[in-house]
Amino acid sequence: MDLNIFRNKINEIDEQIIELFVERMRITANIAEAKAAQNLPILDSSREKAVLQYVKKKAGKEFEGYAETLYQTVFNVSKSYQSGLMATKPSPSRKITAGNYGQKKHINLLVLNGPNINMLGIREKNIYGNETYDALLQLLEKTFQEIGVKGEVFQSNSESALVERIQAAYSDQTDGIIINPAAYTHTSIAILDALKAVSLPAVEVHISNVVEREAFRQISYTGMACIKTIAGKGFYGYVEAVRFLADYIASRQIKQ
Numbered sequence: 063m064d065l066n067i068f069r070n071k072i073n074e075i076d077e078q079i080i081e082l083f084v085e086r087m088r089i090t091a092n093i094a095e096a097k098a099a100q101n102l103p104i105l106d107s108s109r110e111k112a113v114l115q116y117v118k119k120k121a122g123k124e125f126e127g128y129a130e131t132l133y134q135t136v137f138n139v140s141k142s143y144q145s146g147l148m149a150t151k152p153s154p155s156r157k158i159t160a161g162n163y164g165q166k167k168h169i170n171l172l173v174l175n176g177p178n179i180n181m182l183g184i185r186e187k188n189i190y191g192n193e194t195y196d197a198l199l200q201l202l203e204k205t206f207q208e209i210g211v212k213g214e215v216f217q218s219n220s221e222s223a224l225v226e227r228i229q230a231a232y233s234d235q236t237d238g239i240i241i242n243p244a245a246y247t248h249t250s251i252a253i254l255d256a257l258k259a260v261s262l263p264a265v266e267v268h269i270s271n272v273v274e275r276e277a278f279r280q281i282s283y284t285g286m287a288c289i290k291t292i293a294g295k296g297f298y299g300y301v302e303a304v305r306f307l308a309d310y311i312a313s314r315q316i317k318q
Contacts, residue, residue, distance in 0.1 A: 071122075075121050078120060117133050168212050170236050171213045171307060172214050172231050172236045173239075173300070174216050174217075174243075175216070176217075176218070176246045180217050182194055198297055199215055201301065202304070206304070209308050214236075221246055221250055221253065228253065228257060228260055229256055231262060232262070238262055238263045238310070240304065241264055241267065242266070242269070247282045247285070248283065254284055263289055263314075264287060265290045265291070267292050267300055267303045270293070290306060
């Protein structure tokens, strides 16, 4: 291999990995205070295997060993940084089983779906599968009933409609939001600001594993206002999100 080609490839890998972690650390700093205030663990390395695979794939077979070594080095720095942020706040010790809420008030969840989610079963079946949006609605309704929560599902292709629905959640007794912003994940500061404005606990969901997709999908604006992101689990990601958020809200009710 030509020396200049080798040098350029190494520089490209360095820049991509460092840029990725600088952005992740910036996001961590933005949400650390909010998570710490709620006794939530800041450090979440559950997506690291998928991210590492993405990095190695981008680097190519000849450079995947180098990319993995650099990735692990920078990840250790990032992990140390995040651990320092959460050092003064313990993780919650009490676990609440979904549905076991005693005499606590009903939990009201809002599920928001962004553009083209209504086209499930038609769009890019190799990515999103064959199941339709109606099937997703039926699964959510079943999950609400099984867990014992109230839930509303809202879908729009319009950014402004999604922002307005989030704003309305501030005063309509919504306890938490589950959101799949779809393409707006990577573009909408307006939706991020709306989620921050209402200050309701939110979980971000993606049907596909976004970390294995295009480079522009590696940054989530909406995720900066969410306490958890669930990706790559298909429709079951919504079920996991409902259960997680119901448990989280119930645990806060018991502490109050």
